[in-house]
Amino acid sequence: MIEKRLPPSAFVDGFGRRITYLRVSVTDRCDLRCLYCMNERMTFAPKADVLTFEELDRLCALFVRRGVRKLRLTGGEPLMRRGVLDFVRDLSHHLRSGALEELTLTTNGTRLADCAADLFAAGVRRINVSLDSLDRETFARIARSDRLQQVLEGIAAARAAGLSVKINTVALRRDNAREIPALIRWAHALGMDLTLIETMPLGDMEEDRTDQFVSLAALRRELESFWTLDDLPETSGGPSRYVRVRETGGKLGFITPLSHNFCATCNRVRLTCTGQLFLCLGREDNVDLRAPLRDGHGDDALDRLLDEAMTRKPKAHDFVIEHGRSPALARHMSTTGG
Ligand code: SAM
Ligand code: SF4
Numbered sequence: 001m002i003e004k005r006l007p008p009s010a011f012v013d014g015f016g017r018r019i020t021y022l023r024v025s026v027t028d029r030c031d032l033r034c035l036y037c038m039n040e041r042m043t044f045a046p047k048a049d050v051l052t053f054e055e056l057d058r059l060c061a062l063f064v065r066r067g068v069r070k071l072r073l074t075g076g077e078p079l080m081r082r083g084v085l086d087f088v089r090d091l092s093h094h095l096r097s098g099a100l101e102e103l104t105l106t107t108n109g110t111r112l113a114d115c116a117a118d119l120f121a122a123g124v125r126r127i128n129v130s131l132d133s134l135d136r137e138t139f140a141r142i143a144r145s146d147r148l149q150q151v152l153e154g155i156a157a158a159r160a161a162g163l164s165v166k167i168n169t170v171a172l173r174r175d176n177a178r179e180i181p182a183l184i185r186w187a188h189a190l191g192m193d194l195t196l197i198e199t200m201p202l203g204d205m206e207e208d209r210t211d212q213f214v215s216l217a218a219l220r221r222e223l224e225s226f227w228t229l230d231d232l233p234e235t236s237g238g239p240s241r242y243v244r245v246r247e248t249g250g251k252l253g254f255i256t257p258l259s260h261n262f263c264a265t266c267n268r269v270r271l272t273c274t275g276q277l278f279l280c281l282g283r284e285d286n287v288d289l290r291a292p293l294r295d296g297h298g299d300d301a302l303d304r305l306l307d308e309a310m311t312r313k314p315k316a317h318d319f320v321i322e323h324g325r326s327p328a329l330a331r332h333m334s335t336t337g338g
Contacts, residue, residue, distance in 0.1 A: 010067030011306070013279075013313040021268035022068045024056060026084055027076040028273055032108050033144040034132070036170055036199045036212065040144060049274045053087045055293055059271060062302055064094045069101040076273070079111035085118045092123040106130065106168070110147050112154025116161040126164040128195075129155055133176050134186060142175050159190070166253075167194040171214040181223065188250025195240055195253030200281075216256045223252075263316035269309075277309055282317025 011019035029044050030037075051059070060071060071091065078084055094100035105119070106128040119127070131151060133139040139148040158165050167187045171177060180196065187194040198216050223229060228246040240253040263280075270278040275290030287309040292302060 007065070007067050009065075011310045013310045015313070015315055017266060017313070018067070019267060019269055019310060019313075020068055021070045021072070022060070022063045023072045023074055023268060023270045024060065025075050025271065025273050026056065026073050026078045026087070027081040029080055030075060030077040030108070031080055031110055031145070032077070032147065034108075034130075034170075035142055035144065036172065045274050049290070051273060051275050051290060051293075053083055053090070055275070055290075056087065056271075056273075057090055059275070059289060059293065059302075060091060061094070062299060062306065064099050066303070066306065071100060071103050073103075073105040075106075077108050077110070078105050079107050079115050085115060085122070088119060088122045088124065095123040102126070104128070107154075108143075109151035109154035109158075113150070113157040116154070116158040116163060119158075120161045120163055124163065126166065127158060128166045128168050129158070130168045130170075131155070131183070132169050132172065133179055134183060135179065138175055138179065142172065155192075159192075165192050167192055168197060169194060170197045170199060171216060171219055172199065172212045173214045174212055177214050177219070180219065181226075184223075184245065184250070184252060185248060188245065188248035191250070193251040193253065195255055197255040216254045220254060266313075269313070277306075279309065279313035280317055283314055285312060285314065287312065 013019060027050070032038075033040055033042075064071070071094075073084070073088070075081075088103065088105075091100075091103055095103055103122075103124055104126050105124065107130070109129040109131065112127075112129070129151070131139075132142045134148070136146065136148045139151075140146040155165055155167075167183070169176070169180065169183055171180060176183070184194050196216055196219065199213050220229065223245075227248075229243040229252070230246060232242040232244055232251065234242055239255045241256070242251055242253050244250070245252055266280070270281065271289070272278065272286075275293060276286040276288055278286045287305065289302070289305065292305060297305075
């Protein structure tokens, strides 16, 4: 259905994959410090390097014109950046014109209570909220911030505003593995899907990540010892695989970049808040769009640069998680936004 509406100049990479999904990190800053994502002390991009909303808007328009149908704002924490709601409102004209199918965002939820109604009014209909525990102490340990209540209020406000909420949960051996069935039950009882995520080796961390790694294949087997999981055919062109939990009636996703390779159907690229285009979450290779943008290049020149960038999209990522091994990539998840 999407294919039919793509313009003739739609992006196709060197392996014949159509690029229809852009994730934009609007800031690398965050009010939380989740231990798998950031160190306690982080150095963020200098303000001068961060693209203005006008610059981001221009790049997004180029992508939409070239067939991107789904745009996700992420970060860092996207709702932390001042002016982000105006940016969402500006982007929403692509929804009204029919060029964009979906405008969405991934958030930690701490600011949702204030933003949910405005997001809905701007045409956002679905959001992902990251939540790793319903226990106040566990949440505070993982996020290094005592904000569970705020996040729960944010989720409630989003639902009340009419947004459909999907919960994202990173599975962590020590911190929340035992709580995961309860989290799934809670989300499904409220009619929310939940997706489990394996920790990915991005960015140097204070602790050895292999200690916290849980294979979702093993976790799935454990869930199947007391639930019936029916495979669902749908894919998002991304790393998620979905099942329906017969006993709860809800949908459960598994994002398994390490124990499962999902690259053959990859339809996405990622833009950082400083204007680098990453062709693959699992690779360092990127194309700088900020310099040509600020040097005054016209849309035609930027279009050519994007065409060339697409030819550099690799066939597959090369994540490896091994005891004592340094991270596969030096960059933190907050740079490219997951
Ligand atoms: N701050 C927002 C949030 O937390 O939803 C958006 C950005 S965050 C980087 C996007 C997603 O990446 C979150 O669901 C988070 O749990 C996940 N994430 C961050 N670091 C990760 C890692 N090393 N491995 C797997 N998932 C990670
Ligand atoms: Fe912030 Fe999201 Fe990273 Fe947690 S996962 S530190 S909320 S950017």
